Amino acid sequence: MVDQADPATQDTVARPLSICMISDDFLPAATGVGVHLKLIAPELSRRGHRIAVITTRRKGEPEMEQWQGVTVHRVFTVRVYGFYQALPSRATVRRILEREKPDVVHHHYVGIMMRRVCAVAERMRLPQVSTYHFSAEVLTQPLPMRPFRGLIRRQMVHTNNRFDMVIAPSGNLARQIAAEGVRTSVRYITNPVVFDDAAGIIPAPRTPGFTILYAGRLGPEKNIPLLIKAFAALLRDVPDAVLWIAGRGPEEDALRRLCTQLGVEAQVGFLGFLDHPSLARYYAACDVFVLPSIQEAQPLVAMEAMWFGRPVIVTHAIVAATEMVDPGVNGYIVDPDTPQDLAGRLAALAADAGLRAALGAAGRRRADAYRPELVVSALEQAYRDAIGGRRP
Structure with missing residues (x-):
C-alpha cells in the first residue's frame, strides 16, 4: 500500500524526537546510502532531534564518537566481497538502544545487522521504519551470492513487513515493492541533494573536448562497458572527446582492459574514489553525465549532476528513470544493451552547446525538488506518523 503523509498527525505537538539510524555504511561514506545519511542526520540534529547511528567499525576507529551533533x-x-558488514550481538544492540532510548528506529541497509536490530527493537516495542535503498539484484551482484537472489528477495519482503513504514526514494519503486508483496505502508520520499553554491565551486581542469562523466561504484550492476563502447563509437565523429570515470570497485581492471582493447585508453580517465567536494568539481567541469546502470532505484549521482545543471543520460532499467528524466527536456533515457543508442545521444549533445545548456537548465529546475529541507521535513512527518500509528 502506497500512502501519503497523515494529515491527522500534522497538528500534533512537534516535540524533538530521538531517532536511531541503522546502516552498514555511514562515516566514511562508500555508497549512496552513506552519503544520504551524512546529509540527513546532521540536518535532523540541527532541527533539535537526538540522532544516533549504529554502523560499522574499521581498524583504528573508536566505538563511539560525536560527529556534527550525531x-x-x-x-x-x-x-565481505569488498563491503563492510556490521555483525553486532543482540546484547550490544540492546545496550545501545537502551542508552539512546529512541522514539523510532530507521533502517537504511539490508544485512545481518538489520535483522538483529529489528528483532531487538521488536522486543522493546519500538516503532521501526526502513528506507528501501537496495533491491535484491544489487545485493546479490557477487557471483557466489546470485543463487541466493530469490531467497534474499523473499527475506527482504518478510523483513519489511515487520516494520511500521517503508520509505521508497522513488515513486515507481514504491509501487513496485508494494506489488512484490510489501504490505506495510510504503511512502515515497526522495533522496536529498546538498552542495555549496555551484557558482563558488572551481571546476576541475579539463581539455576543450566534449567531456563525459560517470560517477559511482565500478561494479557489474553499473553496466559501465556500455558507456565505454558508446564512447569508442563517439570518438569516430568527436575525436577530442574525453570520458571521466570516478569511483572504485571490482570491475576496474576489466574496464581498463576494455579501454585498451578498444584503443580509447588515452582519452579515458579513471579518477578513483572522489569525496563529495572533489566530485563537485567534476560535475561542474563536465558537459554531460551518464549513468548506464542495469539495476538502480533513484541514483543520487544523477540527481547531483542535475543540480549542477548538466544534462543526464540514464537507461530505462533504472527504476526512477522516468521520474528524473523527461527525454529531450533535461536529458535522455537509452537502452541498456545498445551502445549505438547512447553514442547517438552523446553525438547530438557534443554537436550542440545550446542543446546542452537548455537540457542542463531544465535539470537544475527539476533538482529543486531534492532540496534537503523538503526531504527532512517529509522524514519528520513520516517518523511522527509511524510513532502515532503505534498509539492505542
Whole structure:
C-alpha cells in the first residue's frame, strides 16, 4: 500500500524526537546510502532531534564518537566481497538502544545487522521504519551470492513487513515493492541533494573536448562497458572527446582492459574514489553525465549532476528513470544493451552547446525538488506518523 503523509498527525505537538539510524555504511561514506545519511542526520540534529547511528567499525576507529551533533556507535565488523558488514550481538544492540532510548528506529541497509536490530527493537516495542535503498539484484551482484537472489528477495519482503513504514526514494519503486508483496505502508520520499553554491565551486581542469562523466561504484550492476563502447563509437565523429570515470570497485581492471582493447585508453580517465567536494568539481567541469546502470532505484549521482545543471543520460532499467528524466527536456533515457543508442545521444549533445545548456537548465529546475529541507521535513512527518500509528 502506497500512502501519503497523515494529515491527522500534522497538528500534533512537534516535540524533538530521538531517532536511531541503522546502516552498514555511514562515516566514511562508500555508497549512496552513506552519503544520504551524512546529509540527513546532521540536518535532523540541527532541527533539535537526538540522532544516533549504529554502523560499522574499521581498524583504528573508536566505538563511539560525536560527529556534527550525531552520536555514532561502531560495532564489530567483517569485510565481505569488498563491503563492510556490521555483525553486532543482540546484547550490544540492546545496550545501545537502551542508552539512546529512541522514539523510532530507521533502517537504511539490508544485512545481518538489520535483522538483529529489528528483532531487538521488536522486543522493546519500538516503532521501526526502513528506507528501501537496495533491491535484491544489487545485493546479490557477487557471483557466489546470485543463487541466493530469490531467497534474499523473499527475506527482504518478510523483513519489511515487520516494520511500521517503508520509505521508497522513488515513486515507481514504491509501487513496485508494494506489488512484490510489501504490505506495510510504503511512502515515497526522495533522496536529498546538498552542495555549496555551484557558482563558488572551481571546476576541475579539463581539455576543450566534449567531456563525459560517470560517477559511482565500478561494479557489474553499473553496466559501465556500455558507456565505454558508446564512447569508442563517439570518438569516430568527436575525436577530442574525453570520458571521466570516478569511483572504485571490482570491475576496474576489466574496464581498463576494455579501454585498451578498444584503443580509447588515452582519452579515458579513471579518477578513483572522489569525496563529495572533489566530485563537485567534476560535475561542474563536465558537459554531460551518464549513468548506464542495469539495476538502480533513484541514483543520487544523477540527481547531483542535475543540480549542477548538466544534462543526464540514464537507461530505462533504472527504476526512477522516468521520474528524473523527461527525454529531450533535461536529458535522455537509452537502452541498456545498445551502445549505438547512447553514442547517438552523446553525438547530438557534443554537436550542440545550446542543446546542452537548455537540457542542463531544465535539470537544475527539476533538482529543486531534492532540496534537503523538503526531504527532512517529509522524514519528520513520516517518523511522527509511524510513532502515532503505534498509539492505542
